[in-house]
Amino acid sequence: MRELPTYYYLEHFNEFLSYIVSHNKALLGKEHHAFIEVYSQASHDEKCLLVRCINRKHPFILTSSLRFSELSNITKLITSLQEKGWLRSVTEADALALLEVLTKQELHQLHEECVNVSEGKTTKLAALAPKKSASKADWLSSCKRLPVKKITLSATAKAYVARNADPVINYFLFLYFGNCRDRLNQFSMRDLGVLKTREVNTTSPTQISRYTSKEQAMTLFRLHTMLREEKHFIPDSAKQIDDLIEQLPVGIDAITDELQHKLLYRLALKLLPLNRTDALSHLFNCKHPAAQEKWCREIHKDGDLKALEKHLLAIIKQPIDERLLLFAQDFLARKFQKKRTSVLTDMLRHDTRQLTLDEVHKGRVEQGLVELYRSQGHHAFVAENNLWRGLFGLTFWKILFANNELGLLTEFDFLPECLKQNNFYDTAHDEIENVLSSLSSSLIWKKHILSMASKELGKTQYLFRWSTELIDSISLVLDNTDISHLKTMLRSMAKDWRRTRDGFPDLVVSSPSGLRFEEVKAEGDSLRRNQLLRIQQLREAGIHVHITTVDFNFDPQQVYAVVDIETTGGRAANHKITEIGIVKIRNGEVIDQWQSLINPMRRIPNKITELTGIDNQLVADAPIFADIAEKLDAFTENSIFVAHNVNFDYGFIREEFSRIGRVWRRPKLCTVQQMRKYYKGLRSYSLANLCQHFNIAMSQHHRAMSDAYAASELLRLVQAKKQNASTS
Known part of the structure; x- marks a missing residue:
């Protein structure tokens, strides 16, 4: 992984801000120009600390955590950033949001600071404090009941500062990335080689932005921000939602209009259980297709069939989009024309x-x-x-x-x-x-x-x-x-x-x-x-x-390739195949077979030779895997790959193909799993023990073709069970 330079955060930010200034100047407001002007006159260290703060996950920053070897006199720099309006002290409006950032230990400390235990009298808040061993969630819940003024005046809160430039920076990020999700860490990920980026012609004189006007950009930014916040918004009252709906920016073109109605739809859904009448009114007037469908379904629940039929006919006459048209036609047919099934069901039937x-x-x-x-x-x-x-x-x-x-x-x-x-x-x-x-x-x-x-x-x-x-x-x-x-x-x-x-x-x-x-x-x-x-x-x-x-x-005409391999060891990444045996089965009958020794191009361990009888001399003149790969691929094509402990055999063969630069895949079936499923309760499901139990002859255990034939007999037993089950 690449090593990043000391001031890489600052370099990223300057690169980012340069794009904003050169490509998006016409989209900036007074507050944005003011920030750029103040930033241009700031010292190198002030810029560096600001950018370090911007790259923090949370807007609340513990001042004692701002320790960087390249920066001296952090306390003075923090004061400078506060004077420039980029940082500020925590306010009463911040209190509840700050609590979400604090650790369990900080919450406990804050609670002790805020409860009044003077003159030896324990107040109600102190009495309600959780046990010290309580979870962080319990401490957070308890601290949320504290007076916000006391929270703000506490030493815990005073140890933090809040970013004050976020509205400006977030707008810049929106202009650069075109969304409210991506952050400046994209640059770090690029430089570390974690994130792949696209080559850009930096010599191009073209200077364009994503948005056609300042009004469009600012409206879209506000709508995207509200949509992002809406996901986490849990209203306490209908008035909270009404206030948000009142604040919705008016759409100025098709793009902003679509977003505005999407947000109105989401807010109307949250309003529905709190004020059904107003919510239905918003859904009715909303141009989002999902809002129209929701209104129809809710009105149908209310039994107002006359209004429903009228609205469905209006949608069909002038639909917003094809999905809504399909819904309206289908709903009208089923609810008013006594059609029992949906269009989807009809098509499937x-x-x-x-x-x-x-x-x-x-x-x-x-x-x-x-x-x-x-x-x-x-x-x-x-x-x-x-x-x-x-x-x-x-x-x-x-x-x-x-x-x-x-x-x-x-x-x-x-x-x-x-x-x-x-x-x-x-x-x-x-x-x-x-x-x-x-x-x-x-x-x-x-x-x-x-x-x-x-x-x-x-x-x-x-x-x-x-x-x-x-x-x-x-x-x-x-x-x-x-x-x-x-x-x-x-x-x-x-x-x-x-x-x-x-x-x-x-x-x-x-x-x-x-x-x-x-x-x-x-x-x-x-x-x-x-x-x-x-x-x-x-x-x-x-x-x-x-x-x-x-x-x-169970399809008796399906072809199964029952495979067994011998190897130099147990791990596909480290070892090689020495022998492959394959028996083809269709409808319970052997229709073909194929076998080959393989030169693994490495020494075969003595313990493997003792187990299989395959030694270095036996495979010396055998083909290497690359020589038989094409024949193996063709022989198993359109077949289901079967083996006893299938992942072992399948994994080795796939790894061998990978070594020669080929991707190889087959559907697979494991005779161990199948025998456990269809022949339950046996003492052992090893190949040797199963063969002994079912009187299956094994001419030479731990040789590929012998074991492949044995596994094919197990497959026949399984298929017989399947066939009986399908005909009974």
């Missing part, structure tokens, strides 16, 4: 096909279906959101990632601001349409994607995940889909990224009947509203989508 997978695929059903389709000779990939986001990102890469005006402003930005603010199409309409019109054939589009991928491969961004399968699946879609349909989808994503970025089907499959997307649902899964909307949107664009429900059962 009537618009699906059903498949059965072996139960080994539970927890990885999508990959299980991919393997099934591939075994049938089809092309299949897990697609989900990544395929569509990858197609979108690589198609519009130059607009999104090479054009700073769309919001990649700092090295910490990996998702363009135009997507965060959902105005990509409005901002870059002409460029988007030019790109789409230039992609006149699937071949040209594929070349464009491959060109972008080869140039930008591996670059960090928050739009999609890089992988070989991503490019392969995009190529498959481009080769087998009408590109006008794909352009329709990408245009929709550009126009409303926020609502179309997820919910896409799980798989893409190409078979002789054509290309289709599949939404996969296993037992217990539900079809979410955003998934239904994507299915409808894709179908309306002319793209085929199926819904596949999956049951799990």
